[in-house]
Amino acid sequence: MNMQMSSEAAFRAEIAEFCKQNLDPEMRRLSDLGLSVGQDMAKDWQQRLVARGWGAPAWDAQWGGAGWDMRKLFIFEEEMAAHGAPQVATFNIKMIGPILQAHGDAAQQAHFLPRALRMDDVWCQGYSEPGAGSDLASLQTRAERDGDDYIVNGTKIWTSGGHLADHMFCLVRTSREGRRQGGISFLLTDLATPGITRRPIRHFYGAHVFNQFFFDNVRVPVANRVGQENAGWGIAKSLLEHERLFSARHTEARRKLGRLTRLSREVKIGNRPAIEDAQFRDDLAKRMIELRALENATMRALERLVDDGGIGPYASVLKLRGIEVNQRLDRAIVQLLGPDALPAEAAWEGDALDGLIPDEARNAAESRYWWRGPAIAGGSQEVQRTIITKHILNL
Amino acid sequence: MNMQMSSEAAFRAEIAEFCKQNLDPEMRRLSDLGLSVGQDMAKDWQQRLVARGWGAPAWDAQWGGAGWDMRKLFIFEEEMAAHGAPQVATFNIKMIGPILQAHGDAAQQAHFLPRALRMDDVWCQGYSEPGAGSDLASLQTRAERDGDDYIVNGTKIWTSGGHLADHMFCLVRTSREGRRQGGISFLLTDLATPGITRRPIRHFYGAHVFNQFFFDNVRVPVANRVGQENAGWGIAKSLLEHERLFSARHTEARRKLGRLTRLSREVKIGNRPAIEDAQFRDDLAKRMIELRALENATMRALERLVDDGGIGPYASVLKLRGIEVNQRLDRAIVQLLGPDALPAEAAWEGDALDGLIPDEARNAAESRYWWRGPAIAGGSQEVQRTIITKHILNL
């Protein structure tokens, strides 16, 4: 924690100023409502960040990184969220970029990193399979050597944003010997390669969120394998420790609290604004208090990360509680809206509701539904509890 | 359900009239506060019930039973509780009485049943042992034949009211062969027998609730064995099906709701009685609704019992939820009392609080503490969940 309060404030002000200059009001409105800003706006925003040197601040300086310490990276994320900046190109910037820097060869780095930074390529992740979700190591998609290529057969599922992407980094089975984790390799795939087909999967609330990809004798050059053959498991698990702080997803919760607070001045319960209703106030205080504690817990984790270089199983505590905090905020928002949470997001396309319900009602219900997902993805809540049981409580 | 509404009302009125004539106000006050009425009052009350023919209504008529059907027995229990009648001699009337009628021999019945009915003997139950609580079948206290006696060695623990009793019915191991449940016998023990010693166990809130008994070469006549040797397990499990309805303990919850409602008119939040406070009202409604549902669930169980002769694993549903409903009411009462739940029950012995706090505050905290017990005793909540999982959901 070697950053002084004054320089911290200056840095926060710098980010605020950047957002003021560059963040389109429509982009901010969509982000605050939890809506995607769309590919065009996302690319435009990423260009502006790149121009400022903030396109991928955590990357190595030679690839466009900012050379900040962990605390500064943390503040950057917090402030960007606080000002309503969209989260763009997560798979490019937070996943494949760091992985290629740590494990890619020179050719892979030179080709893919600049393209990923500028969003010339848009990446998605191909890990899960129909029988391999929480139990990822049981994945079956196989890649067999044939000269300079692998021939890939199998299927990948739950691919978020797969319909917007043109490249996929995926885990494939290259060996059936030894322990299951040992026979997995990490491949970079151009989705335009013949033999790849895609099936959209609709979320239960109707939106196109996920996809399933089928690989039918797909040729992927061996040159597109990251790291050694059968070393893919370790590569996939080697996420930046700094990103684990964001397991708490407290920045997203902070945005939701803003939405709830704004609504509480607009929506009336009885004849008074909700913010004056004793029972609503008690609920609001619950949400604020648990978020404040979560933020303190995240700051503790940051301190530990700076001191010790890692946060270990503490990330499971952050994820377990962070998802709950987010989900309870989602719920508080729709409960406050009451009947006005009835309309689907698509209702805003027409004028049926013009002036009749708060604009903040838009996408409130869908956002709640979407947020059921993080409790399953990236290690379900039960997996986190198991980690806490085994690695913290030693039970 | 062959009882007409009109005759039901008449029966309820009859019980109300009996309570009005016979129930001492002090006895009612103590019962409403969840306090024991003491042995003298309890015996007096039991005499009055016996005189009316209601001392043990579920028993066979020849031993003093009332010959009522299950619905009438159920109404009797409900009304007695509603009028604040104390629960007396449970082990005499609801445990050993029915067991002796079903499994005792003529001599045991003739000697023990009249004495149990009149409370000439006071019984306690000796089932649990230090290593055998939820897992009762692992009990170790052994009884070895020596002529016309058994020699009993071992220890029994968690004996509620053991310090008030003079007789104990207990489970002892008479064989180590076959499955563990098969080597257990059911013995009647006079606690004055040489070799029996007792250690009081204080509840965490300080009261003397439990006891541990030690058996050191205690001679119990073989004539005091109920049923066959090694048949004790089945005997202990053969509780009257009718009693299983009361797993829900809804009559006790109803009393607690009365206490909460009375308090809500007396205690002020801000400057208004609690009953006018929106947040308290919401909590009160929660408690009332879950109790009403529990009562409907109990009525459904009664209907099933009348139709089918049993309620099977449904009793686990009743117990699981009934305990929760009771515990939440306990909590609501102390929360409404706020600071006035600070004084221990013993504070009422002096005059330090005279006129300063509501009389309903007496024993409110202790009652909450006592009610932690039923979630463990008689099959813990986890045991009930396991029964539901295995026998209802078939998982």
Add this chain to the structure above:
Amino acid sequence: MRFAASEDEVMVEDMLDRVLSAARDSAPRIDGQAPRPAPEELRSKLGDLGVWGAWLPDSAGGSDGGPRLLMTLARGLGRVPAHHGLIGGCVLPGVLLARSRGAEAAALARRIATGAMPVALAAMEPGARWDMSAPQTRAERDGDGYRLNGTKIHVAEGATAETFILSAGEGEGVSLFLVPAGTPGLTVAAYPATDGSQWASLRISDVTLPATARLAGPGEGAAWLEQAFTLAAFAAASEILGSCEAALRQTVEYLGTREQFGKALAANQALQFRAADLHTDIEMLRSQVLGAANALSQGYSLRARSDVAAAMAMAVQTGDLVAREAIHLHGAIGMTRELGIGYHLLRADVLSRWLGSAEHFRATFLRAAEEEEEAA
């Protein structure tokens, strides 16, 4: 008064199950979705069998099956992951039309009993949440008839209704009017709700109506609405009960078959216990819905009102919890429209947003319980 199903109820339940699963099995599989019965087909089939309006009085084309049969119907429909329009298209207008003595109302009620949905109730207004006792929409005398102005929102089945029942303040009271969809000055704007069903908002600008259009006068309208929404809440609680039953059954089956880390999910004690708790919650909801049905069967009393409010307060919470858990325990597949389990959450949400939150129904419950106690 019994809790167990009567022979009639068992018969209707069986009939429903057959029709619903037949409709489901024959429905087309489009866009990767689970097959769902087409609403219109379902309605007309159930109408043909006479169950759709069986709870309505004889005079309204029903067979007087009363609340127990309404419960059976709603609970059965609740098990199917599809919109059917029972409450908005049948219960709410049905209750009001059946109370009216007018010939037009009787004719509309009889159409409803066949499974058609010609009428929608427009009683909610912007910003008023669930308070329908003081509409801003006003009715003024205009010659022999009335002139109406105002705005309505969240009108279920309003996108396709031929006729609206519209509430409006008249003097100090609330009156109800029958207004055909094409009436000049009435603008109907449709929009989709989160469960995919179509709703409408109404803008009412100098709509003039003849005197005969008034279904209920200012001394009656509020009480009529209260009764209609009480029965709607009862049907909703029954529907959510059916929904919970179906969601838990499907989840328990899934836990028994799906393997993870080399064993069935059902082998996880933590998941077993969650299922046991859900089962317990559903048993309580079932008991209370049955209790409410029995109370309603004795007439529209304070006790019936408090029992219905209790049932719906529980249904809102249990419906939400069971649906969330059912989705979660299915893992990623639970998030898909294809599986259909998520529909139970969409449904529970729509019913509670529309008819009232758990807090709303608890407040209603307590007021009714207190009035009952004062009356005793």
Add this chain to the structure above:
Amino acid sequence: MRFAASEDEVMVEDMLDRVLSAARDSAPRIDGQAPRPAPEELRSKLGDLGVWGAWLPDSAGGSDGGPRLLMTLARGLGRVPAHHGLIGGCVLPGVLLARSRGAEAAALARRIATGAMPVALAAMEPGARWDMSAPQTRAERDGDGYRLNGTKIHVAEGATAETFILSAGEGEGVSLFLVPAGTPGLTVAAYPATDGSQWASLRISDVTLPATARLAGPGEGAAWLEQAFTLAAFAAASEILGSCEAALRQTVEYLGTREQFGKALAANQALQFRAADLHTDIEMLRSQVLGAANALSQGYSLRARSDVAAAMAMAVQTGDLVAREAIHLHGAIGMTRELGIGYHLLRADVLSRWLGSAEHFRATFLRAAEEEEEAA
């Protein structure tokens, strides 16, 4: 501002652990109870080591350790299942006496720093719950001094206090007075609380006091009380944190050793997950208590007040939950005084009944947070 313990804090923590476990080990085992340190012995030992009042300013005999050291002390004491009187006998009177410029107050504060408990604060009144802003006890001018009348209740450490700090309405404000226990007209009646500690009610009938007895005037008393009770709430949250840590540790150990149905209790996944959830709750409480300590260390700001209220709102709930679960997971043995685990529930209850419910602290939190936002 750091979260990790400083060297000073680690030293105090170690010291506390040694003293507390030594006191515990040497305590007599009476009447089947778990050995508990005798409160007086404990106090004087800790006083000798200088930690008892280490959080107090130099001028009051302390060593200016501030909120972080108060937290360390309270948290350490919270791990021991015994009454110690920190909040009632040390924090509340300590804060008030340290603020005073009077010589008598300074002398009393210095005695408190040694581990003695000569002073108790009497601020609560019958029926007022946690509102101490408008006492019914009145102070009237009487010659050069004051005449007091009224009633006080729930006075912690009041049964043994030599002197009381008494709040009384004076004009429109609240004043504080130092009143020796033997003053004519003052009746002190002791009673036990549910955790076995001794409390008192005071009846004040024409108690006359010299002018010098006034510790704070009507323009100051309310603010002084608010600050004292804020620090008390902070100490209570810290104490409950220590209590939760000890209860969970003991429970986890028990689960690992106790066998049932042929396997360790710890093998039950449902119990593992409950322990994991408790751990998560405690981590959040720990984070918030540390956050509050850091905020308080910057001064008595609105942010500090909201952080403390947040910490205590969480502590009340987590303390109750962890204690109940700890008892339950121990099974029957958990119900006994002998084991000592039940004391954690008694303590959490007493602290919340005395200082405020979770709702009370949430309301306090929100008001402070709103004021803070308005000020920004």
